[in-house]
Amino acid sequence: MAIKPPRNIKPNFEFPQVMLAPVAGVTDRANREIARSLGCPLTFSELISARGIKEKNKGSMQMLEECRGEHPLVVQVFGNEIDSMYEAVRFLDDMGVEGINLNLGCPVKKVFKNKSGCGLTVFPTELVYVIRAMRKATDRHLSVKIRAGVNHRSLHYRLIGDIAQGEGCDAIIFHARTRMMGFGGEAQWHWIRDLKEYLDIPVIGNGDVVDAVSAKRMLDQTGCDGVMIARGSYGNPWIFQEILDYLNDGRLLSPPSLQDRLETLLRHLRLAAEWKGEPRGIREMRKQFGWYIKGYRNVRPLREAVNRLDSLKEVTAAINQWAENLSADPYETYEIAAPPSNRAVSLRIG
Numbered sequence: 001m002a003i004k005p006p007r008n009i010k011p012n013f014e015f016p017q018v019m020l021a022p023v024a025g026v027t028d029r030a031n032r033e034i035a036r037s038l039g040c041p042l043t044f045s046e047l048i049s050a051r052g053i054k055e056k057n058k059g060s061m062q063m064l065e066e067c068r069g070e071h072p073l074v075v076q077v078f079g080n081e082i083d084s085m086y087e088a089v090r091f092l093d094d095m096g097v098e099g100i101n102l103n104l105g106c107p108v109k110k111v112f113k114n115k116s117g118c119g120l121t122v123f124p125t126e127l128v129y130v131i132r133a134m135r136k137a138t139d140r141h142l143s144v145k146i147r148a149g150v151n152h153r154s155l156h157y158r159l160i161g162d163i164a165q166g167e168g169c170d171a172i173i174f175h176a177r178t179r180m181m182g183f184g185g186e187a188q189w190h191w192i193r194d195l196k197e198y199l200d201i202p203v204i205g206n207g208d209v210v211d212a213v214s215a216k217r218m219l220d221q222t223g224c225d226g227v228m229i230a231r232g233s234y235g236n237p238w239i240f241q242e243i244l245d246y247l248n249d250g251r252l253l254s255p256p257s258l259q260d261r262l263e264t265l266l267r268h269l270r271l272a273a274e275w276k277g278e279p280r281g282i283r284e285m286r287k288q289f290g291w292y293i294k295g296y297r298n299v300r301p302l303r304e305a306v307n308r309l310d311s312l313k314e315v316t317a318a319i320n321q322w323a324e325n326l327s328a329d330p331y332e333t334y335e336i337a338a339p340p341s342n343r344a345v346s347l348r349i350g
């Protein structure tokens with residue numbers, strides 16, 4: 001029997017049924033804005049150090065500056081020092097974010113060894129004090145994002161769930177892999193079902209949702225209250241609306257056309273340049289760039305060209321040139337494999 005939540009205050013914000021995951025180095029402001037503009041109801045900041053916020057560290061402040069005017073927004077923090085966690089949450093509360101999330105899943109060795117991310121879950125007593133301090137600092141929506149455990153021999157998700165719920169968290173996000181699994185192997189959705197049945201607070205499932213069908217399958221199989229998507233949104237910001245429509249009336253949207261993809265890619269590039277400036281914003285888009293056009297013909301020379309360019313103007317010209325060459329070949333069929341799903345659809349351009 002899980003520990004009951006102690007608090008009666010209902011935050012005036014709740015997690016929706018579908019949301020974009022925090023992904024360090026990917027879900028920056030430009031990425032989040034694109035997702036929201038295409039129907040994603042909730043986005044999370046990238047991971048930010050609580051101590052960095054407390055000490056007004058330049059990098060952390062810059063990341064928060066990137067969240068300016070963004071609603072609804074959940075800021076994700078990591079750390080383990082009680083005073084830093086308290087001060088950081090006070091700061092975020094004053095900033096007016098809708099929610100604060102504690103990262104308890106980061107598997108990176110440096111973070112883990114520093115008793116942060118997944119590493120903090122190995123010290124449940126300290127975790128209690130950390131969450132208690134965060135809860136004390138705000139009445140806003142407070143959640144944690146966890147993994148199942150360190151490895152298959154230490155599956156402690158029920159214990160961490162108990163602590164989170166007992167200390168007054170409003171929801172828990174569960175990436176159904178152990179630290180040892182990293183991001184590979186199949187996410188074990190039956191763990192999500194188990195946690196959902198065990199706890200009273202909402203449980204958001206995460207891991208291997210790549211399209212509307214898999215989102216519905218996770219909801220049906222686990223009973224979870226919502227799904228969070230990371231890699232399934234790479235180059236596919238349409239996934240959120242696709243899922244919401246499918247859940248609403250069983251209708252599957254047709255995949256975006258090449259024109260939609262290119263227009264969105266160009267808008268994404270413009271936003272990256274606006275938020276990070278040139279050349280940084282454009283350089284940082286190199287990785288995401290490829291995801292939008294993966295599977296089309298003649299992508300390689302375009303990618304190679306773009307990897308050498310760092311101005312918005314040059315990259316836009318290269319993309320337009322590529323698209324022109326492509327549409328000059330009207331009866332060619334192009335395979336689009338929306339990463340990382342196995343879904344393959346064919347598109348006739350012309």
Ligand SMILES: Cc1cc2nc3c(=O)[nH]c(=O)nc-3n(C[C@H](O)[C@H](O)[C@H](O)COP(=O)(O)O)c2cc1C
Binds near residue numbers: 047175206207229
């Ligand atoms: C490159 C990369 C960076 C990530 N950064 C974060 C992060 O900053 N905070 C976090 O909670 N999870 C992070 N994650 C984990 C994702 O949010 C998510 O839990 C995981 O990828 C499983 O979901 P998926 O199967 O939909 O990709 C990261 C994942 C990847 C691949």
